[in-house]
Amino acid sequence: xxxxxxxxxxxxxxxxxxxxxxxxxxxxxxxxxxxxxxxxxxxxxxxxxxxxxxxxxxxxxxxxxxxxxxxxxxxxxxxxxxxxxxxxxxxxxxxxxxxxxxxxxxxxxxxxxxxxxxxxxxxxxxxxxxxxxxxxxxxxxxxxxxxxxxxxxxxxxxxxxxxxxxxxxxxxxxxxxxxxxxxxxxxxxxxxxxxxxxxxxxxxxxxxxxxxxxxxxxxxxxxxxxxxxxxxxxxxxxxxxxxxxxxxxxxxxxxxxxxxxxxxxxxxxxxxxxxxxxxxxxxxxxxxxxxxxxxxxxxxxxxxxxxxxxxxxxxxxxxxxxxxxxxxxxxxxxxxxxxxxxxxxxxxxxxxxxxxxxxxxxxxxxxxxxxxxxxxxxxxxxxxxxxxxxxxxxxxxxxxxxxxxxxxxxxxxxxxxxxxxxxxxxxxxxxxxxxxxxxxxxxxxxxxxxxxxxxxxxxxxxxxxxxxxxxxxxxxxxxxxxxxxxxxxxxxxxxxxxxxxxxxxxxxxxxxxxxxxxxxxxxxxxxxxxxxxxxxxxxxxxxxxxxxxxxxxxxxxxxxxxxxxxxxxxxxxxxxxxxxxxxxxxxxxxxxxxxxxxxxxxxxxxxxxxxxxxxxxxxxxxxxxxxxxxxxxxxxxxxxxxxxxxxxxxxxxxxxxxxxxxxxxxxxxxxxxxxxxxxxxxxxxxxxxxxxxxxxxxxxxxxxxxxxxxxxxxxxxxxxxxxxxxxxxxxxxxxxxxxxxxxxxxxxxxxxxxxxxxxxxxxxxxxxxxxxxxxxxxxxxxxxxxxxxxxxxxxxxxxxxxxxxxxxxxxxxxxxxxxxxxxx
Amino acid sequence: xxxxxxxxxxxxxxxxxxxxxxxxxxxxxxxxxxxxxxxxxxxxxxxxxx
Numbered sequence: 001x002x003x004x005x006x007x008x009x010x011x012x013x014x015x016x017x018x019x020x021x022x023x024x025x026x027x028x029x030x031x032x033x034x035x036x037x038x039x040x041x042x043x044x045x046x047x048x049x050x051x052x053x054x055x056x057x058x059x060x061x062x063x064x065x066x067x068x069x070x071x072x073x074x075x076x077x078x079x080x081x082x083x084x085x086x087x088x089x090x091x092x093x094x095x096x097x098x099x100x101x102x103x104x105x106x107x108x109x110x111x112x113x114x115x116x117x118x119x120x121x122x123x124x125x126x127x128x129x130x131x132x133x134x135x136x137x138x139x140x141x142x143x144x145x146x147x148x149x150x151x152x153x154x155x156x157x158x159x160x161x162x163x164x165x166x167x168x169x170x171x172x173x174x175x176x177x178x179x180x181x182x183x184x185x186x187x188x189x190x191x192x193x194x195x196x197x198x199x200x201x202x203x204x205x206x207x208x209x210x211x212x213x214x215x216x217x218x219x220x221x222x223x224x225x226x227x228x229x230x231x232x233x234x235x236x237x238x239x240x241x242x243x244x245x246x247x248x249x250x251x252x253x254x255x256x257x258x259x260x261x262x263x264x265x266x267x268x269x270x271x272x273x274x275x276x277x278x279x280x281x282x283x284x285x286x287x288x289x290x291x292x293x294x295x296x297x298x299x300x301x302x303x304x305x306x307x308x309x310x311x312x313x314x315x316x317x318x319x320x321x322x323x324x325x326x327x328x329x330x331x332x333x334x335x336x337x338x339x340x341x342x343x344x345x346x347x348x349x350x351x352x353x354x355x356x357x358x359x360x361x362x363x364x365x366x367x368x369x370x371x372x373x374x375x376x377x378x379x380x381x382x383x384x385x386x387x388x389x390x391x392x393x394x395x396x397x398x399x400x401x402x403x404x405x406x407x408x409x410x411x412x413x414x415x416x417x418x419x420x421x422x423x424x425x426x427x428x429x430x431x432x433x434x435x436x437x438x439x440x441x442x443x444x445x446x447x448x449x450x451x452x453x454x455x456x457x458x459x460x461x462x463x464x465x466x467x468x469x470x471x472x473x474x475x476x477x478x479x480x481x482x483x484x485x486x487x488x489x490x491x492x493x494x495x496x497x498x499x500x501x502x503x504x505x506x507x508x509x510x511x512x513x514x515x516x517x518x519x520x521x522x523x524x525x526x527x528x529x530x531x532x533x534x535x536x537x538x539x540x541x542x543x544x545x546x547x548x549x550x551x552x553x554x555x556x557x558x559x560x561x562x563x564x565x566x567x568x569x570x571x572x573x574x575x576x577x578x579x580x581x582x583x584x585x586x587x588x589x590x591x592x593x594x595x596x597x598x599x600x601x602x603x604x605x606x607x608x609x610x611x612x613x614x615x616x617x618x619x620x621x622x623x624x625x626x627x628x629x630x631x632x633x634x635x636x637x638x639x640x641x642x643x644x645x646x647x648x649x650x651x652x653x654x655x656x657x658x659x660x661x662x663x664x665x666x667x668x669x670x671x672x673x674x675x676x677x678x679x680x681x682x683x684x685x686x687x688x689x690x691x692x693x694x695x696x697x698x699x700x701x702x703x704x705x706x707x708x709x710x711x712x713x714x715x716x717x718x719x720x721x722x723x724x725x726x727x728x729x730x731x732x733x734x735x736x737x738x739x740x741x742x743x744x745x746x747x748x749x750x751x752x753x754x755x756x757x758x759x760x761x762x763x764x765x766x767x768x769x770x771x772x773x774x775x776x777x778x779x780x781x782x783x784x785x786x787x788x789x790x791x792x793x794x795x796x797x798x799x800x801x802x803x804x805x806x807x808x809x810x811x812x813x814x815x816x817x818x819x820x821x822x823x824x
Numbered sequence: 825x826x827x828x829x830x831x832x833x834x835x836x837x838x839x840x841x842x843x844x845x846x847x848x849x850x851x852x853x854x855x856x857x858x859x860x861x862x863x864x865x866x867x868x869x870x871x872x873x874x
Contacts, residue, residue, distance in 0.1 A: 117863045124864075140860040187850045194846040198839050206832075222828065229832065 024052060085160035086337035087326040088172075093339040094156075097172040104134060104150035109170040110321040111163065114143040122166060130154060130162050142314055144173060173321040182310065189306070193299045196241035199233040200292035204798075206230050207289040211795055220282070227279040227286055234288040238272050242295040244302075258432060258440030264298065264482050266443065267291075270473040274466075284467060287474050290797045294479045297805050301483035301490075305506055308493035312502035316731075316740045323737045327358035330402060340408070347405045351396045353557050359392050359405040360412040366401035369558055370394050374716045374736045375413060377523050377672020377694070380629060381559055393717055393736070398557050399581075414717055414738065417696050421742045424700060424725035433510055434766070435485040438773060446476045446784075453788045468790055475783035475797050480776030480804035485769050487812035492765040495818040500748040501758050508744045510769075511727045512762035515664045517706050518755075519699075519722070520657075521714030522671035522681050522692075525732050526752060527647040529715075531563035534628045535644035537619040545641055547572045549633055552589045552598055555579045560631060561587075563645050564598070586631075597634045604632040604639065612639060627680035647677075654685055656752035660759060666708065670699055672718050696721050713755055715739055730755060761818040768815040772808045779804035 023030050023044035030042040043049040087093055099106045111123070119138075123145055126136035132154030138145045149159060163170045206226045213223060239246075245268065248261030271287035271294075278284035327343055328335040328350040335350050340358045343349065348364060351357055357370075369381040372394040381397055384390060390403055392412040409415055450469045457465035489506035496503050503509070520526050538545050550568030553561040555576055565571055580588040586599015597604055601620065605611035612620065616632075619642035623630045628644030657667050669690035671678045678692030691702065699722035703710045709727035712719060717738045723729030724742035731743035733750045740746050747754045783800050786792035792800075849855065 117866050120860065120863050121866075138860060139857045140863060141857065183856065187853075187855070190850045190855055191847050194843050194850070198843045202836060202839055219825075222825065225829065225832075229836075233836075 084337055085157040085164070085170075085326075087339040087342075088156040088160050090337075090339050090342055092342040093172070096339075096341055097174050098156070101148055104148060104152070105156075106146060106148050107156065108173050109145050109147060109160070109163070110173040110318050111138075111143050111145055111168040111170055112322070113168050114138070114140060119168070123163070123168060126159070126162065129166075130159055133159060141311070142318055144318065145170075171321040172325065173318065179314075179317065186306075186310070189299070189303055192241040192244070193296065193303060196237050196292060196296035196299055199237040199241070200289070200296045203230045203233050203237075203289045203292050206233075207286075207794070207798065210286075214795075224282060227282075230286060230288040231276060231279045234272060234275065234292055237292040237295055238268060241299065242268055245295070245298065258436050260435050260439045260482055260485070263439050263443045263446065263476075264294075266446070267474055267476065268294065270470055274470040274474075285471070285794045287794050287797060290474060290794065290801055293798070293801060297479055297801075298482045301486040304490035305486040305493070308490045308497070309503075309505055311497060312493065312504045312746075315502055316504065316743070316746055319740045320737045324356050324358070328352075343405050343408045345405055345408065349403050349405055350400065351403060352400050353396055353398055356395050357390045357392050357403065359403075360407040361390060361403045361405045362386075363388050363390055364402045364404045366399055368399035368401050369397045371397050371559065373523050373529070375696075375718055377521060377716055377718050378674070380674075393738075397559065417717055417720055418738055420696070420700065420721040421724045421738070424704075424721050425742070427704075427725065433485060433507060434769060435481065435773065439481070442481070446473065449476075449784060449788065456788075457790075464790075468787065471790075471792060471797075472784055472787040475787040475792055475800065476780050479801045480779055480808045481773065483805055483808050484772030484776050484812075487808055488765055488768040488772055488815070491812045491815065492761060492768070492817040495816075495820070496758070496761055498820065499754075499757065499761075499818045501745065501754055501761070501818065502748065503745045503758075505744055508728050509762040509765045511709055512711065512759050513766045515666075515708055516711045516727065517666040517668060517708045518660055518711045518713060519668050519670040519703060519706075519726070520687075520752075521712075521716065521719050522669055522678055523647060523673050524715045525713055526653050526669065526681060526685065527649050529647065531559050531629070531645045532648045533563055533567040533643060534646045534648070535623055535626065536567070536641065537622070537643070538633075538641040539615060539639075542640055544572070545633065548574075548591075548596070549598055549641070549643075552579065552587050552596060556581065556587055560629070560645055564631070564643070594635045598631065601630055601632055604634050616642060627677060649681060649684055650751055652751045652753045656756045657685055657687065659756045663759060663763070665711075665759070670694055670702055670712075670714075670722070672696075672699075672716075700725055730758065757818065764815065764817040768812060768817065772811050775807050775811060776804055779807070 022042075024041035030044050041052070043052065094105075097107055113119070114123070120140055123138045124136050126145075126147065127133045130149075132150050132152075134148040134150060136145055136147050145163075147159060149156070160170050206229050210218070210223065210226050210230075212218075213226075245261045245264045248259060249265030252259030252262050268291055271291040274284075275286040275288050275291070278286050325339050326337050327340050329338050329343070330348040330350055343359050347359075349358060349361075353368070363384050363386050365386060367383070367385050369383050370390060371381050372378055372391065375391055375394055384401075390396075390401075391414070392408075393414040410419065450472050453472050454465045454469040457468050485506070489509065492509060493503050493506065523529055536546065547568045547570055550565045551572030551574040553564040554571050554574070574589060574591070578590050580590075582588060582599065582603065585603035586597060589596045589598075601608075605616075609617040609620065616639040620630055620632075623642055623644035626644060626646070628646035631643045631645060632639050633641035633643065660667055666689075667687055669678055669682050669685075669687050669692075671690075671692050672694050673692055675692030678690050682688075682690030691698075694702065696718040699712075699719060703712055703722040703726045710725075711728045711730065712722045712726035713730045713732060714723060715732050715736065717736045719731075720736075720738045720742040723731060723739055723744075728745065729743035731739040731746040732752075732755070733747055745758060747758070779800060783792060783797070786796065
């Protein structure tokens with residue numbers, strides 16, 4: 001709280017002179033009783049003090065500066081920032097993302113950096129900060145803010161700049177059609193739950209009266225009244241709320257597949273129709289209460305599972321909004337910000353270092369190096385010169401270039417890969433879950449038993465036989481069995497999400513427990529994905545070379561240069577005018593003790609080892625033997641240091657792969673990087689099967705040709721098609737947006753360890769599912785035996801069903817499937 | 825006990841109205857986001873003066 005806070009300090013000082021202190025947070029007068037807070041700031045109330053502390057702890061004090069500047073009459077939002085968001089005002093942008101509204105316009109923006117209540121508070125104050133903004137409503141779970149504003153009063157780019165300045169860079173986000181449908185389905189499901197719950201509760205009240213009547217006697221008109229009342233209420237529960245189960249059963253029968261819905265529908269319908277017959281007859285048991293409760297419980301169970309799956313799917317879809325959307329189009333020398341949708345073939349586009357290329361095309365002016373790892377998996381940067389092709393999604397590393405767009409949108413390489421992703425996802429075979437497979441047997445056994453019971457009792461009385469057979473069908477109705485899987489999965493997905501492992505579908509867990517072949521991408525997955533200095537050999541007698549080289553390399557943005565800078569603790573200060581760039585080769589620096597050159601072997605020693613003396617060529621051989629990328633440092637004509645840089649294998653990779661192998665999984669490497677680099681990593685990790693130089697199409701083929709179920713683990717766009725074709729696709733931390741969309745699981749923590757946690761969690765979850773199935777089958781065995789002997793009726797069923805369900809709920813939610821995140 | 829013939833339908837009508845209210849709220853999207861409103865109460869009154 002002692003940090004300098006210009007705005008609040010200004011408030012405090014002006015007010016002190018006037019004799020009235022203003023609250024450091026909201027600027028209202030501070031009551032005299034609260035004055036003299038120790039640290040120089042005064043607050044009008046504890047609420048303000050708390051929010052001030054929260055904002056301050058989260059580094060959001062920019063808000064106070066902004067507020068103060070606004071009070072001073074400065075137009076903060078007009079200030080040019082790094083990103084001007086000018087493309088937000090483009091008509092093509094509005095057409096795509098902005099929705100007309102009676103009050104003006106509306107847009108949904110995905111915000112980076114939203115995490116707590118203070119963010120919520122700050123963002124929803126947007127109308128107070130920006131005149132013209134009517135409302136800002138944040139959905140904190142998804143980090144999406146819905147902004148309503150009046151286009152006549154304020155431009156959208158101004159709103160976007162404000163959000164950026166507050167610390168929440170916005171990204172336009174348009175819900176897919178799929179998501180709109182999902183939302184409708186979600187709401188309908190809630191309504192079904194409401195109807196099923198309300199009818200179940202009311203039928204239960206009436207059943208309670210009827211059950212009392214069984215003991216103490218009840219006049220016929222009342223019994224009739226309650227029976228008909230129950231039947232009336234059961235109608236919407238069965239035929240509207242219970243529709244998903246009936247439909248599922250019909251589909252399963254039509255396609256002749258085993259499905260949990262079949263025994264459920266059998267129980268529901270047997271209970272309902274026997275109840276109708278007995279209501280009309282005016283005697284015999286009715287099971288409307290059990291039927292309605294069953295439907296309600298099953299709806300709740302499935303809802304829980306869906307909710308967890310949606311959270312994961314939503315999170316992945318939202319990350320897609322992070323795909324950069326703006327490009328700089330050149331008209332002569334004037335650059336305008338436009339959205340990528342507005343790029344037309346033939347446009348000249350400026351791309352600065354650090355920015356991704358917005359379209360496929362060719363370089364027109366300038367030279368640079370390109371990080372194409374996301375598209376090719378290649379860990380080394382590629383040098384490009386005028387005329388060379390560049391692809392959308394790859395990142396410009398070192399120099400400003402102007403490119404000419406040739407293909408945009410879906411026609412780009414990335415766009416084509418994304419089409420392959422959808423294609424691959426369609427081809428993927430569904431999986432019959434354990435519970436579904438059991439349900440097939442279950443139906444057969446129950447039907448056989450019901451027929452047997454009927455035949456056995458028919459010798460006594462046909463009427464009694466029908467009653468017993470129906471009782472058996474209903475009592476055996478697998479309420480707990482139907483909830484066993486959804487609850488276990490919902491609980492596991494929730495735990496997984498908290499541990500940073502987002503799983504989009506429950507079937508993933510089951511697939512992972514079978515022996516699989518894991519295909520790991522190399523760059524960024526098994527390795528750190530960046531360069532590090534692995535070996536530093538300097539000529540004996542040299543001093544301070546590490547910091548000198550770092551000082552030279554500070555003037556470059558090449559990944560190799562950054563690694564060299566990071567290697568030195570404190571780089572030497574070297575004036576930029578002493579440095580000359582040789583694009584694609586290295587750097588030259590004219591220093592007091594001579595001309596230094598830091599760069600590739602081909603540049604410093606064009607003649608190969610022949611150009612090097614004995615010391616240098618021996619060191620170079622050492623470096624090459626370890627498979628690292630060599631960089632030479634020369635002073636004058638003499639090589640003074642040989643440096644080996646490489647992509648370091650993650651520290652947890654070896655142990656993680658061993659753990660997977662111990663579970664009976666096969667591990668392979670499937671990478672787009674140079675075969676030599678891949679072979680080296682494979683050797684270090686003890687992986688026998690490794691393939692390098694794989695194009696996205698090759699990866700897809702390999703995964704689809706896998707004999708065992710394939711689990712693809714990767715992070716790049718080049719993995720996306722393989723991720724979606726694999727039985728399970730796992731996108732790892734830092735992955736490209738495209739790969740997140742294609743994968744079934746995405747992991748928000750770095751390292752290979754979480755993949756092991758995922759498999760361990762899946763195994764534990766399957767254990768819980770099996771335990772749940774055993775519990776529920778036990779209840780069924782008890783129920784069926786009693787029903788067969790006539791020892792159970794509607795009352796028994798009404799008690800047994802909730803008990804079995806509660807067992808399953810308890811068993812699912814106490815299980816520690818995924819480790820709880822450690823509190824930091 | 826004849827009162828039951830009036831009271832029970834009455835109770836069911838009230839229950840029906842409750843379900844109707846829930847359906848209305850669902851259609852209006854009030855259950856789409858269940859987490860943010862819970863946090864919003866923490867911030868509603870704070871700093872309004874600013």
